[in-house]
Amino acid sequence: MLSVADLRKEFGGLVAVDDVNFEIGRGEIVGLIGPNGAGKTTLFNSITGVLQPENGSQVTFDGTDIVALETHDIARRGLVRTFQIVRVFDEMTVFENVMTGALFGTDESISQEEAEERAHDALAFIGLAEKAELTTGNLPIAQKKQLELARALASRPNLLLLDEIASGLTPGEIADLTDTIRRLRDERGISVFWIEHIMDAIMGVADRIIVLNSGRKLAEGTPAEIRDDQAVVEAYLGDEA
Ligand SMILES: Nc1ncnc2c1ncn2[C@@H]1O[C@H](COP(=O)(O)OP(=O)(O)OP(=O)(O)O)[C@@H](O)[C@H]1O
Ligand SMILES: [Mg+2]
Known part of the structure; x- marks a missing residue:
């Protein structure tokens, strides 16, 4: 339902999102992880019209090119997000x-x-x-x-983008929240694309995980595959967040 191709976002000389490609299917829960500053929030902002990505970036939602649309227009189409800092x-x-x-x-x-x-x-x-x-x-x-x-x-919404919704919560609260997110998918058919630093939360519920590092997609796979991925383990060394 969401298709992202060659997505790129620069801030001056910094390439925050570096030609990223991926897809999210109907009814999927997909996790987006990566060290601090990897470009996760910038990726969300570029998908939801908060930031305008570079020319050549392609974002298609339910068959519609949404790359030049404004946030409210994108939300009307069923792509809705929450913010890293609650709003x-x-x-x-x-x-x-x-x-x-x-x-x-x-x-x-x-x-x-x-x-x-x-x-x-x-x-x-x-x-x-x-x-x-x-x-x-x-x-x-x-x-x-x-x-x-x-x-x-x-x-x-048809697709919900969650930016670190579990941060700052107790383990019990995280378990409840994770359960709610699973029910959103199972009972309401809502697809979820979820940025999270808390591995226990995201690894337990995601069908698939995408790893960003320095703006690039470093890995993609099931939670078990990602846990065993040497490049992912190395990217997280020194970043225990
Ligand atoms: N509006 C902006 N102007 C300039 N640089 C920015 C802006 N927003 C983000 N950046 C930079 O882009 C890079 C990616 O930031 P981003 O917030 O997307 O990372 P993140 O993966 O969400 O990190 P975190 O896990 O800490 O939330 C960082 O180097 C950040 O400093
Ligand atoms: Mg962020």
């Missing part, structure tokens, strides 16, 4: 935050009533229903991350 509206309630996802999601002509239904459904699915009327700013980080996921779900 929820602190002054709004949890429910209001999720409503923004429902209203700006894949259905342009959604009614207020339908949007509210989707927001409630998303909160229940993620396990945040009891927190709906709380002010978001007061939530602990784990719940803010759940909220980002609920908001993304309320927009009815």
Whole structure:
């Protein structure tokens, strides 16, 4: 459903993403790992229209060339992301935050009533229903991350891009989150492309792992193949993040 070819993004003289190629199929959970500064977030930003990649980069989503589209237009087509640093509206309630996802999601002509239904459904699915009327700013980080996921779900995505959604969580919280992500795929048919430093989280749930190093794709394979890959092990030496 997502096809990326020769994706390149430079910042001045720095090649942050260096001619990367890969595909993500329907119903897949794909992990994206790599040392700090490898270009993972830049890759996400280049796919989702936050950054404009270099000429010659190709990004196709469900058969449509999305490389020149803007973020909101890409989200309307069902490609939705969360951010490495949570971006929820602190002054709004949890429910209001999720409503923004429902209203700006894949259905342009959604009614207020339908949007509210989707927001409630998303909160229940993620396990945040009891927190709906709380002010978001007061939530602990784990719940803010759940909220980002609920908001993304309320927009009815086909492919969800998650940027380090497990960082800063306790092992128990990570296990719950991983379970939720698996259920998003199994029960809602949502494909997931997930950047994560926490290996236990990503290795347990991903069908396939892509490794970036210095902007280049270093390896791609099943979690077991990646664990045994000598080049991957070397790339991580001195980077215990
Ligand atoms: N807006 C920017 N302007 C200039 N350089 C940038 C910009 N964004 C990222 N970079 C640089 O591009 C490289 C890749 O950064 P990126 O944030 O994509 O890495 P990452 O793999 O997400 O790292 P981390 O695991 O630490 O989040 C780094 O060298 C970074 O300093
Ligand atoms: Mg990053």
